[in-house]
Amino acid sequence: MKMNPLGRTGLEVSELCLGTMTFGTQTPEQDAHAQIDYALAAGVNFVDTAEMYPVNPVRKETTGRSEEIIGTWNAKTGRRGDYILATKHSGEGLVHVRDGAPISSQTIAATIEGSLKRLQTDYIDLYQFHWPNRGSYMFRKNWAYDPSSQNREETLANMVDCLEALQAQVDKGNIRAFGLSNESAWGTAQWLRLAEAAGAPRVASIQNEYSLMCRLYDTDLAELSVNEEVGLLAFSPLAAGLLSGKYQKGAVPEGSRKSLVPGLGGRDGPRTYGAVADYLDIAARHQLDPVQMALAWCGTRPFMASAIFGATTQAQLTHLLGAVDVRLSDEVLQEIDQAHRAHPMPY
Template sequence: MRRNPLGRTGMEVSELCLGTMTFGTQTSRAEAHAQMDRALEAGVDFLDTAEMYPVNPVAAETVGLSEEIVGDWFARGGRRDAWVVATKHSGEGMRHARGGAPITAETIPEAIEGSLRRLKIDCIDLYQFHWPNRGSYHFRQNWRYDPSGQDRAATRAHMEEALGVLERQVEKGNIRAFGLSNETAWGTAQWLALAEAGHGPRVASMQNEYSLLCRIYDTDMAELSVNEDVPLLPFSPLAAGLLSGKYQGGAVPAGSRRSINATLGGRVTPRALEAVAAYHALAGRFGLDPVQMALAWAARRPFVASAIFGATRLDQLEHALGAAEVTLSDELCAEIDAVHRAHPMPY
């Protein structure tokens, strides 16, 4: 299992990261613990969760359950040092967390304490803001995103205040590093500039969607990542399961994410299914498993530290772990880019 630096934090993480957003809904407690055991055995030592998890669906009665399940694993085995643990503070509008309140100086300590309690740990290695208060173009908002009504002064004042609170959380030993999620190049640059000016901890990483089907990150954000040592932690590197091929031809397997969310959050389109077919054909020509090819490609991009993948079942986890053994030749990567040019922005 390859390992990469997590920005400038001094921490290293496995190139694959175990996502936990199904822990407590599609994935039972026992299955979740078995996944943690198996992932660790395979060399995966990076785990990502969030206070709002599990999803599919998000519900008031299950908010925080994924963190609790992870915490029970720690309580059972006491192997806290085996994992680099990342979690997230929900942004504005997530009504099941603090009534949908935005990220503020008041909510940050409360949210951190809640995550620490549920995770049954003393310190969170990477604490991330799930999405910015002002909104962003992520989650298919890019088709109608309009930042023209934003208040720059108010945004920067919020960032400065938040960094001050985060600095105190670092000093208290509650968190080690601070990361962002679903952010933009401009937003990240502001966080970095304010940290450089002495207002709080520097952004360590970025968690945005990235896959063979979703390559928005390849331009401005990739340049920022490389030049500022803020690596990407791609989520949905299998495009919510689309790249597995299990939804081709209109199939909706029982218990799958699409059986709960018919459009996979707006990802299911005719063009997306055409692109999946093209990537599967490419994998076949190179003698590769398409899931492992897609996951290895996302994990090995030059601006990526670790690709976050989730598995509903243990056999799916076992299948995904094979990505660590995949070799991506220059010829294959060139062919992948050719397919991308033929099937750009499919959702």
Template sequence: MRRVRLGQNGPDVSAICLGSMTWGTQNSEAEGHAQIDRALACGIDFIDTAEMYPVNPVRAETVGRTEEIIGSWIAQSGRRRDVVLATKLTGVGSSAVRAGAPISPAAIRAGVEASLRRLRTDHIELYQFHWPNRGSYAFRQHWSFDPSGQNRERNLADMRACLAEVSKMQAEGKIGHFGLSNESAWGMAQWLMLAEAGVGTRAIAIQNEYSLLCRAYDTDLAELGVNEAVTLLAYSPLAAGLLTGKYAPDAPPPPGSRATLHPHLSGRITPRVWGAIDAYHAIARDAGLDPVQMAIAWVMQRPFPVLPIIGATSVAQLDLALGAADLVLPAEVLAAIGKAHKAHPMPF
């Protein structure tokens, strides 16, 4: 497995990250452990989770269960030093966690301490804010995004306070590095400038959605990533399963799949998406490629610092995705993907 460095001075990690958000709802503890074991056997040592996981759905009674599953694997295996852990602090609006309170210095301290207990460790390599306090255009909110009510000085004051607390936790040895998630180009630039001004630690990564079907990152954030050495941790590189081909407009979703729980896949299923999927599957078919592996390999070949986060509900699904690790897409496939993107932009 190829290895990459996160940010300017972050840890070296596997070029693919193992996602965990289904462990505790769609997956049992034993299944989560099996996925970690298989990932490690294949060279993946980077695991991403979040305090609010599992999802599908997020419930107050299951918040933290995914971290507990990872923690029990650590306790049973004794292999803490073999994995790099990333987790995320829930932001404002999620009633299942801290009654929907925003990220604050107190929430950061409480969140870190709680995650450490559940993970059964004394150190988290990458600690991320799940989404900004000021709001976000992630999760299909870009169609109605309105930043006109934001206040720059209030935003920056909030960032200063939170960044200072992150740096305290870092100085205490409880976290190693800092990252953002569902963040914008303006927001990421401010976090970086505050760090350069001495307010606190520098963010090394940004975890945003990115796939053949979701390419909002391709312009301003891509430029920022290159010039500022910020690594994109691309979540949903298979567009919540749409790119696997298991869904069709005129057929019920497979039993146990995410679409049985979220019929529209959180806004990803639209009339336009099916033509885009067909176009990418045709490219894979003509090139003799598996569409899952093509989609993941394409993310890994983008011209900015990036690695995909892959999630699975079975070891078989994980094995298929891992087939992308050493796949290099030829120029003609990349050109065909570019044409398909122009023909089917922003399908959701």
């Protein structure tokens, strides 16, 4: 398992990260604990969660359950020090948490304390803001994205306010590093600039959607990542399961994500399955497993810190972890680039 730097923190994270957004819904607690055991034994040292998890669906009564399940594993095993733990502070608009209040110095301390209690730990290695208060072009909002209603001064003042609160949490030992999620190049640049000016926690990573099917990161954010040493934590590297091929020809396996979320968060569209077919064809012609090809490809990107995968079953977990042994030839990479040009934004 390859290790990559987590920004300039001095921490190193495995090239694959165990995502936990199904812990407590599709993945029962006992199975979730077995997944953590197995992933760590396979060389994964990175586990990602969020206060709002689990999803599929997001419900008020299950909010925090994924963190609680990780917490019971921590308490049972005493192995908290064996891995890097990341969680997230939900942003403005999620009514299930703090009545949808925006992220600010008024919310950060109590929210971190809540996560620490559920996770049964004294510290969080990477604390991330789940999405910006000002909104985001992620989750298919890029098609109609319009930042003209933003108030620049308010945004920057809130960033300074949050950075001061984060520094207080670092000083207390509650968090070790700070990351962003669903952020833009401009937003990340401002967090970096303001942190440097204030001597506050520097952005270590950005957790944005990234896969063969969703490559919005490839331009401005890629440049920022490389030059500022802010690695990408790619979520949905399998495009919500589409790249496995399991949804081709209208198939909807029982218990799958599509059976719970038919539109796959806006990914199910008229151009989706033709693009998937081309990637499946590349894998078949080169005798590659398509899931492992998709994950291995993420590892070739120059800005990648870790690709976050989720598994609802032990069999899926074993299958996914096989990606660490896959090396893609120049020919495969060229064919992937050709397919991307043919299907640049399938959803």
